[in-house]
Amino acid sequence: MKLPKTLEKVSEFFKRLPGIGKKTADRLSLYLLQLPQEDLEAISKHLTQLKKTVKKCQNCLNLTEEDLCSICQDNKRNKDIIMVVETPLDLIAFENGQIYEGVYHVLYGKIDPLNNIGPDDIFIKELLTRIRNNINEITEIIIATDPDMEGEATAMYIRDKIKEIDYKERIKVTRIASGVPIGANIEFADYMTLKKSIQGREVFK
Amino acid sequence: MKLPKTLEKVSEFFKRLPGIGKKTADRLSLYLLQLPQEDLEAISKHLTQLKKTVKKCQNCLNLTEEDLCSICQDNKRNKDIIMVVETPLDLIAFENGQIYEGVYHVLYGKIDPLNNIGPDDIFIKELLTRIRNNINEITEIIIATDPDMEGEATAMYIRDKIKEIDYKERIKVTRIASGVPIGANIEFADYMTLKKSIQGREVFK
Numbered sequence: 462m463k464l465p466k467t468l469e470k471v472s473e474f475f476k477r478l479p480g481i482g483k484k485t486a487d488r489l490s491l492y493l494l495q496l497p498q499e500d501l502e503a504i505s506k507h508l509t510q511l512k513k514t515v516k517k518c519q520n521c522l523n524l525t526e527e528d529l530c531s532i533c534q535d536n537k538r539n540k541d542i543i544m545v546v547e548t549p550l551d552l553i554a555f556e557n558g559q560i561y562e563g564v565y566h567v568l569y570g571k572i573d574p575l576n577n578i579g580p581d582d583i584f585i586k587e588l589l590t591r592i593r594n595n596i597n598e599i600t601e602i603i604i605a606t607d608p609d610m611e612g613e614a615t616a617m618y619i620r621d622k623i624k625e626i627d628y629k630e631r632i633k634v635t636r637i638a639s640g641v642p643i644g645a646n647i648e649f650a651d652y653m654t655l656k657k658s659i660q661g662r663e664v665f666k
Numbered sequence: 667m668k669l670p671k672t673l674e675k676v677s678e679f680f681k682r683l684p685g686i687g688k689k690t691a692d693r694l695s696l697y698l699l700q701l702p703q704e705d706l707e708a709i710s711k712h713l714t715q716l717k718k719t720v721k722k723c724q725n726c727l728n729l730t731e732e733d734l735c736s737i738c739q740d741n742k743r744n745k746d747i748i749m750v751v752e753t754p755l756d757l758i759a760f761e762n763g764q765i766y767e768g769v770y771h772v773l774y775g776k777i778d779p780l781n782n783i784g785p786d787d788i789f790i791k792e793l794l795t796r797i798r799n800n801i802n803e804i805t806e807i808i809i810a811t812d813p814d815m816e817g818e819a820t821a822m823y824i825r826d827k828i829k830e831i832d833y834k835e836r837i838k839v840t841r842i843a844s845g846v847p848i849g850a851n852i853e854f855a856d857y858m859t860l861k862k863s864i865q866g867r868e869v870f871k
Binding site for chain 2: 463464465466467468470471474477478479480481484485487488489490491492493494496498500501502503504505506507508509510511512513514515524525526531548549550553
């Protein structure tokens with residue numbers, strides 16, 4: 462038994478998306494039959510235009526429909542601090558918390574030799590150029606790659622590359638803290654996280 | 667921080683689909699940027715045509731692009747046995763197993779008074795008409811609605827309605843078996859399932 466052809470095509474499309482299996486894809490495509498025709502036409506238009514309108518910010522590589530993204534355009538943001546993130550989704554995670562006032566640099570990945578991703582396959586060169594071009598303004602680079610093996614390797618690589626730039630110790634290169642997540646139970650934390658939480662301990666004021 | 671407009675529209679679309687939250691919707695829409703433009707144009711065309719080409723089979727209401735679905739068109743299927751299912755997805759689940767040789771009738775829902783779905787809101791009338799029109803051929807109606815409260819109520823309602831038809835006891839009305847799923851642990855099964863597994867016990871040959 463196969464779905465009708467058009468439905469099957471839609472289901473196959475869903476199945477290509479990350480984290481969606483055959484059953485979910487079938488369920489989603491059947492669900493679409495319940496939506497009004499004009500909504501399906503609207504999303505079709507957006508899908509066709511997606512890659513034409515969305516591009517990378519000329520400054521930080523965040524996604525935007527203009528030359529500069531909304532963050533780089535925002536005069537209230539502190540342009541002296543750059544947070545280096547792996548993906549636009551990481552950027553969104555920080556932004557949703559409204560906890561950071563600096564700007565970003567999006568790498569679009571991490572160094573991952575097992576998957577054949579080297580330093581030149583992600584946007585590290587663009588970061589270094591940006592630092593060189595703004596060497597007198599920048600005060601801090603926060604490296605916020607994932608605290609996993611590839612993310613740590615990427616962070617170390619970037620730190621070493623920044624150190625090769627002659628910035629006369631004016632720029633602080635920092636790494637986001639790792640430790641037990643807020644709200645979590647210590648008893649369920651893994652060994653590496655607990656080790657980090659001891660190493661990174663702070664004076665309890 | 668918001669996504670670029672077109673990306674946000676695509677993300678909002680994903681968020682409307684069942685089981686997809688804001689974060690997954692953002693992740694999926696960002697993933698689409700990696701797909702080739704022609705794939706996005708192809709899926710856009712399919713989405714626009716979806717509701718125009720996919721319709722209900724005139725006989726069993728299964729989804730099809732023709733007048734009759736592939737199952738009803740298949741001469742090898744036993745037209746004397748009708749399995750009544752809630753949705754096309756249930757039908758697919760049975761078909762994937764290749765365990766059933768009869769035909770189907772799709773209800774498109776179940777009687778659910780709490781959500782204002784009565785017997786007339788699903789395709790029960792069409793089932794009864796079909797039975798009446800084929801009263802001399804049909805030998806069995808298998809009611810395969812979900813074994814939950816609404817599914818049981820729907821099964822009972824249909825059984826009673828079929829009994830009102832004068833079929834001279836020729837038609838057997840059956841209900842799919844409930845019990846402990848194959849491969850499951852009895853210790854984790856709920857009370858109702860275990861009760862069903864005892865009530866429906868069979869001679870162990």
